[in-house]
Structure formats: C-alpha cells, structure tokens
C-alpha cells in the first residue's frame with residue numbers, strides 16, 4: 185500500500201449557516217478519505233469561534249487564536265456575522281483577523297456555472313463561461329485606517345474618514361499572482377479593475393504597477409477596466425473574461441455579482457491564500473451566515489464543498505479536487521438542488537448526493 189497522506193485541518197464554522205456547510209464539507213472530504221484505501225486521511229479539530237463565543241467571552245476569536253491554529257495544514261471556515269454583534273466587530277474580530285494575521289493576501293474566487301442551474305444571464309452558452317476573480321486580500325479599502333470625531337456625535341456634524349491603503353509591494357504581488365494564474369488557464373488574459381479616474385492616488389499606483397508587471401508577461405493578454413464598466417461586462421460580455429484582478433472591496437463586490445450570475449451566492453467557493461506558505465491558508469464559501477435560513481437545514485453546501493476542493497488543490501491533490509468538482513457538476517445536473525437555486529433539496533440531501541457522486 186502507498187503511504188498515507190495525512191492533513192490536519194482546523195474547522196472554524198463561525199456563525200449561522202457556517203456550521204451546516206462546514207459539516208457538509210467535512211462529510212465529503214471524509215468520504216473521499218474513506219474511499220482512498222488508506223492513502224488519504226484528514227484529522228479535524230473544531231474551534232468554536234464566532235458571535236456566540238463573543239457573547240460568552242467578549243472576543244470573536246481567542247486572544248491567542250492565531251497561535252492555536254498556526255500549525256494546521258489549512259483552515260476550513262464557514263461564515264461570520266450575526267445580528268447580535270455589529271457586523272464590523274464580527275468581521276474584523278474573526279475573518280479579517282485570520283486573513284490579515286496569516287497574510288492570506290490572495291483571495292481566489294472562481295466563477296463557475298454548474299449544469300442544471302438556471303443563470304439569470306439569458307444565454308445558451310453559460311456552460312462555457314468560466315472566470316476567476318483574484319481579490320487583493322490584505323490592504324486596499326480594508327486597510328483598517330480611518331477615524332470618526334465622536335465628540336461631534338449627536339449634533340449632526342460628525343465626520344468619518346475611511347482611508348484605502350495601496351502599497352507598491354501589495355499591488356505587485358497580487359498582480360503577479362493574477363498573471364501567473366492566467367498562465368495556467370486556456371485563455372491567457374488578465375483584466376485589471378480599478379476606479380482610477382476618480383480615486384487618483386492608490387488606484388493610479390495600481391494601474392502603473394499593472395502596466396509594469398504586464399511587460400514581464402508578453403504571452404498574456406491584458407486590459408484595464410473601470411469597476412463600473414467591469415460590472416456591466418460581467419453581465420454583457422462574460423465570455424471575454426478569464427482572470428479578473430481587483431482591490432479588496434471591488435473584487436468582493438464583483439465576485440458576488442459573478443456568483444449571482446452563475447445562479448446563487450451559495451455556489452461560490454473561495455481560497456484565502458498565503459502563497460509563500462509561511463502561514464496556513466483558509467478556505468471558505470463566499471456567502472455569509474444567512475441568519476434568515478440558519479438552522480433550517482436548507483442552505484446550499486456547494487460553495488463550501490467547492491472550497492474544500494480548492495483546499496485539496498492547495499494540498500497538491502489535483503485528481504481528488506477534480507473528483508469533488510465533478511461530483512458538484514453531476515449533483516447539479518441531476519437536479520439535486522437547494523431552494524436558492526430553485527430546488528427543494530435539503531443541505532443533507534445535497535451532501536448525500538455529492539458523496540454518492542464521488543464514486544463516478
């Protein structure tokens with residue numbers, strides 16, 4: 185028998201539907217391991233961080249939380265956000281703390297159109313559409329700098345400043361990442377997105393770095409598009425896209441648009457990567473905690489399971505990752521769909537079908 189490849193994963197379900205979708209992803213990976221004839225094993229440890237933890241301890245994440253998960257091979261995350269905690273407190277206290285604490289500066293968000301799911305794009309060729317949004321994940325509009333003059337609060341004259349931070353190093357590394365990714369794809373093209381006509385400092389620096397880096401990749405086609413025009417292009421000319429690289433906020437918005445065009449936010453997977461592998465990377469569905477359906481057993485597990493497939497790729501398990509991606513396509517084509525994509529299946533129904541379809 186060949187040697188067992190063993191991976192230790194920190195599961196962080198977080199809030200709301202996070203627990204349900206992380207459970208689904210764990211079942212799928214455990215089924216993959218069970219069918220591997222001993223060549224693959226996953227060990228999980230769950231961390232109970234999130235808004236309930238905040239209610240108990242005053243913290244979304246333990247003070248030494250980063251140290252607790254630092255030595256895992258990867259983090260598998262659910263979702264963050266719950267009505268009892270202000271959204272900026274929960275986001276900064278957990279997801280951003282992990283992403284920024286572990287310098288997961290590249291957030292990869294593929295936009296895929298599974299068969300059997302109706303896309304709001306009224307066109308016959310959605311099966312051929314396939315692009316990926318690369319989100320700068322460490323600075324930009326999420327740099328965390330700004331302030332409010334609270335002294336003026338309640339008098340109608342308060343002023344708040346929210347700064348965006350663009351460093352040459354930060355721009356260059358994410359742009360190079362996008363070009364390197366484009367070289368692995370059939371269509372070698374990078375679309376850079378800014379709003380540099382209006383935001384004349386940081387985003388002009390981004391544009392300049394993009395032009396400089398592009399010169400090192402003469403085999404890759406390029407375009408620079410303003411974010412409003414790119415939003416329109418997602419809807420009107422998506423066949424023109426391959427790798428779309430954008431700042432933290434712009435890419436967050438565009439990737440939600442992309443997954444909605446594919447049929448639902450519930451389908452979208454993502455990887456928060458520390459490409460140097462100094463720290464663990466984190467894999468999570470793009471969707472949030474969905475308080476309206478949390479606990480009902482009806483949320484879509486496909487975004488989380490697709491994120492588990494990205495984790496397998498990160499581990500160097502390309503064949504296993506493709507097996508999970510194929511199971512997702514087959515399950516959708518069979519019409520085993522949750523309500524967000526027009527079906528009547530539960531989270532457990534979809535998970536069971538995904539596991540059955542791993543065998544194909």
Ligand code: GGG
Nearest residue numbers: 262263264468469470471472
């Ligand atoms: N699983 C992703 C998640 O929980 N997202 C919640 C959220 O509000 N994210 C904001 C962001 O990604 O910037």
